Amino acid sequence: MSAADNFVMELQHPADVDVDCAAGRSERAKWLLNSPDPPPPLQELFTSIKDTVLPPPKSKKVLRPHNRCFFFLQGLFPILKWGRNYKATKFKNDFIAGLTLASLCIPQSIGYANLAKLDPQYGLYTSVVPPLIYALMGSSREIAIGPVAVISLLLSAMISKVIDPSIDPVNYTRFVFTVTFFTGTFQALFGFFRLGFLVDFLSHAAIVGFIGGAAIVIGLQQLKGLFGISHFTTKTDLVSVIGAVVKALHHHQWSPLNFVIGCSFLIFILITRFIGRRNKKLFWLPAIAPLTSVILSTTIVYLAKADKHGVKIVKHFKGGLNPISIHQLNFGSPYVGEAAKIGLICALIALTEAIAVGRSLASLKGYHLDGNKEMVAMGFMNVIGSFTSCYTATGSFSRSAVNFSAGCETVVSNIVMAITVLICLLLFTKLLYYTPLAILASIILSALPGLIDLNEAYNIWKVDKLDFIICIAAFFGVLFGSVEIGLLLAVFISFAKIILNSIKPSTEVLGRLPGTDIFCNMVQYPMASKISGILVVHINSGLLCFANANFIRERILNLVVDENGIEGGGLRVLVLDMTNVMNIDTSGIHAVEELQKKLISQGVELAVANPNWQVINKMKASKFIEKIGSGWIFQSVADAVNASVCLKMNVLNSC
Structure with missing residues (x-):
């Protein structure tokens, strides 16, 4: 069976969609890229203190000054609240x-x-x-x-x-x-x-x-x-x-x-x-x-x-x-x-x-x-x-x-x-x-x-x-x-x-469960299957920072080398699942940039899936989105994989 036949079979999967669905993926990516900036640290600190001493009211009605004062006292002294029904x-x-x-x-x-x-x-x-x-x-x-x-x-x-x-x-x-x-x-x-x-x-x-x-x-x-x-x-x-x-x-x-x-x-x-x-x-x-x-x-x-x-x-x-x-x-x-x-x-x-x-x-x-x-x-x-x-x-x-x-x-x-x-x-x-x-x-x-x-x-x-x-x-x-x-x-x-867990976090290769758009660890779920030419890697760390960025980058590059060895250089797209990454620092962004350069030199595109609010905000601030291209940022792993499959088909058709 030829490579083109393999791609045709992949496109017959229920998750693979037509042009309308591709437009939907693009629209979801825009939601992600155009999300508002997270609140600054001082605002988060003020909100934290306010929520501790003055919990938000159950109703959305605007409170009068004397009611606000009583509400504040209730937050600080709970006995004023339950004491009325004692x-x-x-x-x-x-x-x-x-x-x-x-x-x-x-x-x-x-x-x-x-x-x-x-x-x-x-x-x-x-x-x-x-x-x-x-x-x-x-x-x-x-x-x-x-x-x-x-x-x-x-x-x-x-x-x-x-x-x-x-x-x-x-x-x-x-x-x-x-x-x-x-x-x-x-x-x-x-x-x-x-x-x-x-x-x-x-x-x-x-x-x-x-x-x-x-x-x-x-x-x-x-x-x-x-x-x-x-x-x-x-x-x-x-x-x-x-x-x-x-x-x-x-x-x-x-x-x-x-x-x-x-x-x-x-x-x-x-x-x-x-x-x-x-x-x-x-x-x-x-x-x-x-x-x-x-x-x-x-x-x-x-x-x-x-x-x-x-x-x-x-x-x-x-x-x-x-x-x-x-x-x-x-x-x-x-x-x-x-x-x-x-x-x-x-x-x-x-x-x-x-x-x-x-x-x-x-x-x-x-x-x-x-x-x-x-x-x-x-x-x-x-x-x-x-x-x-x-x-x-x-x-x-x-x-x-x-x-x-x-x-x-x-x-x-x-x-x-x-x-x-x-x-x-x-x-x-x-x-x-x-x-x-x-x-x-x-x-x-x-x-x-x-x-x-x-x-x-x-x-x-x-x-x-x-x-x-x-x-x-x-x-x-x-x-x-x-x-x-x-x-x-x-x-x-x-x-x-x-x-130890932060410096050396695990990275998992994900595969798609049969008949679904769910991607999970292939070691834990042996029935999950890879998609030819696409490698999906999940970062198992809440923070991509100076302590673990280089280690994670090297682990991913080693997976790419192993995958190319198995497929004979046929890897075309690496999908980086960042669902678990809650935050990233400058060292982490620098490591991802280096990873992208290494992949490009090997003829492999980098796709980023489901970056957190803080992560996408820092990627935009560091101009990384401009370097990678907004078309390679996706809201989910399924969107990234489906777009990559379509890209492969376009490459094959042009050949």
Whole structure:
């Protein structure tokens, strides 16, 4: 069969069309070439900020000035929108959920403040102001705001290297407030400028490994309180902590009574949790178990005078309203750079934890959670929190799950919780004088198993081995190094993965599925067939830039050489499918120009199919369209192939 016969058979394909269809292709190409310019970066930035604080109205009617103001306030404070339809039946559920939350939050907050190496009242302060601010600005109905274990560990581990809390507790506390201010500022900026993608630099695998390693480190840190050890290491790695425990036990620098009290109530809390999981109606039992443990253990220590027999207690506990701490923020310190760095890390970790739990619970309730609005809300609550003696707060996994199980309807449950904690601060802090530190340690230890997700680590292993390496690196980095080393390892490997995929993206040869105009990867779909004299290449990269342009150009030229070797120099058209290419820089355009010159020298025409808005705009600005000719730009691969087939027929007819 001759080549002309092959072309005639190709033209009999349903996708091959007559002159009218060729005119249609030309018209579609004009739509592409004459598309308006994309908005400039400053306009995109302004629109992004506007959409964050002032969402577009559902109706297209022009709003009056006072309506615009109210609409703006609704965007910034969602409570103004849903609060108008709030009913007493919802408050009943929120009230019960709030009280349940408070019973869990009070002992946990005291324990987490101890973990952050702060006085106990700061944990309770952090459970008052941030939840109230979030209730005004947040959009999640189920998330419970307050101090959490991972952030408390981050603060103590990183700030202790700058200021030792045992030597200078006053400046340490001031530094914590300054870090909290920076954390809130970064979070608010991420939300305003829609920079939520920065949170994604900490991949899911990295977070699983980091939180798992941090949970073990937190657990090891609690051995100090559980054993009643007076002198303990300030380091967080596994070797140092185990060494400090062994040394204390060997020299009898521990109290057996602390261990007995702590283990007894730890077993009690774990038993109530087991019962709560077996019987969902008893969800409240594990929620009130920590507060019950605090009350019982404090009573026992007070009646038995156990503090005189080696049991370590909280002692003085300052109560009252949150004192103003704005004057304690220290921006003139030589360590302000360190405060900003720690604030940035805490902002990313806190947002990742909060948005993850918020979105998972929102999906169960069937509504969407706007990540950028959540960032703004959490940023403001931490900035205001730093002015009112609070340290970094975020959404808690364990307390949010309790809030959800308790049947909360709205964030009013956070308001109820905050008011309950405030009442505790005003009236009951003196009663906590005899609370044993071993109980706080047992409460924190009881919350840690939920942070170690072995099933998810196994799923990561099954799905992506490189992701599993990231997970393991974060886990062992935290466990045997420090929280910073664990994070750096995870981020470094994640970036290496991104760079590797960006520098060496794949290119696919496409073929047409029988009886259709669909072109797809011939390796994945062996039934797809090539069209004689035409090579369709798909670029599998979202960005054609300086990092990968030369690599992609060489890959395509190698495919052309291979194709000409198979067809004996019969290749006439290369169709470059740019569907996936979202943007291109000057290096990318230069590489495409060089590719076109090489192809022309070999007698092959270059056709560009489906370039993105940004791509076609930059091709026009660089005069590349003039060089290649507007007749070689197509809206789809099918248009490009059909036009190329017609070109081949014209060449054959002229011969």
